[in-house]
Amino acid sequence: MAVLHGKYDRNANQLFVGDDAIRVLHERSLQSLPWRELGVDVVLDCTGVYGSREHGEAHIAAGAKKVLFSHPGSNDLDATVVYGVNQDQLRAEHRIVSNASCTTNCIIPVIKLLDDAYGIESGTVTTIHSAMHDQQVIDAYHPDLRRTRAASQSIIPVDTKLAAGITRFFPQFNDRFEAIAVRVPTINVTAIDLSVTVKKPVKANEVNLLLQKAAQGAFHGIVDYTELPLVSVDFNHDPHSAIVDGTQTRVSGAHLIKTLVWCDNEWGFANRMLDTTLAMATVAFR
Template structure:
């Protein structure tokens, strides 16, 4: 049976989901039926085809009106600002991949389900009231069929928690400090502009942000990994 997915948010993560799906050859198992993104269809198609970090996408990409074509596949494009307006029931969506970085609590997940989706996966950290936060290689065995709203944790979590688990299982760790080298993000300003973080209103560097890997971490190492720093390297990807 083919799983029908919809993507909410077609930024870096959303576009890479599509690339990974097509490059892995698993389209018979998973099909993208819709993408919800506020940007226009022309920009969506262009950024999917041409990626500064990962190169040109091998598949033919084009758009017509509110449809995105990848090869012979047709993906419906939506531009809804409110979760309640998303037509997941009409489209028969099994799983929503929410890649906005904006939504992430249970109320948001329930809104996707109320709109007709069966399950929701946040590509970013979620609140502690979700059914599960999962890092593959660490705790994927905790997933249950009854789980409906799940987080895949943060990029930092997926990098560091598997390493911490290996070291702790093999040798035991009493304490630790984590430093991450992080690629530049789209909310780091190159000119003066408004931002909720006043440091970021007028400086791309340094960026004041601590790692969020400890928030709702899927592997419990109480009291031993509460400090961390993040250094942004001003290159497209690390």
């Protein structure tokens, strides 16, 4: 990162990446954004604030042709996509789409693989997530009492809607999946502990072989598989949605599977945002 001393001789309303200039806007109202003037085809709304159909329509009224939210949206959006699983359901008429969440993108492909192979009956998910912007640097006010505590000092349980995200993609699991989440004092990378009971008896090495083959085949680029002795920081800038840690796979009583899945919740998910944007453009503008 360059540090500038002295007078800045470039446009302060633009962000420069090499020779590419990106306009920086400061607008309170979505309707005031100059998407029409800029000729914007697809808006990637990564605010984390907006997510309703009304918000999407406001972007379109401002001149955008399509909107992709980087977070779970309301149920009346045109589609919710986990790339690698259901992007083929996108249609040209879909204008307002959600890319779900980083954790949903991580765990949905693994759940699908296990369900297709062994038939999932029920499951639990524990998300071990890095500290986030809504936590405190020092103990300070937050409406969630646990999040009043300094993020760098504690492992902090927080609410999660991941179970609802799972049943949005797999309605057959309604009331059969539960999820909890904890925030840990790291900068980046998430680990997800997935436990499922399955109908067919299975061994741990068979589960690993299934996931390894998927990573090399149908889910190449989305799911990866490793048996290296890695820790969270080793997955920084990994572009996959999910990296299965084969050393941590366990099977109890032939029907209870436990897996550990890693993801770079920033970089990996940003890659899926681009993939979904291209998929939306492909069906809309071909």
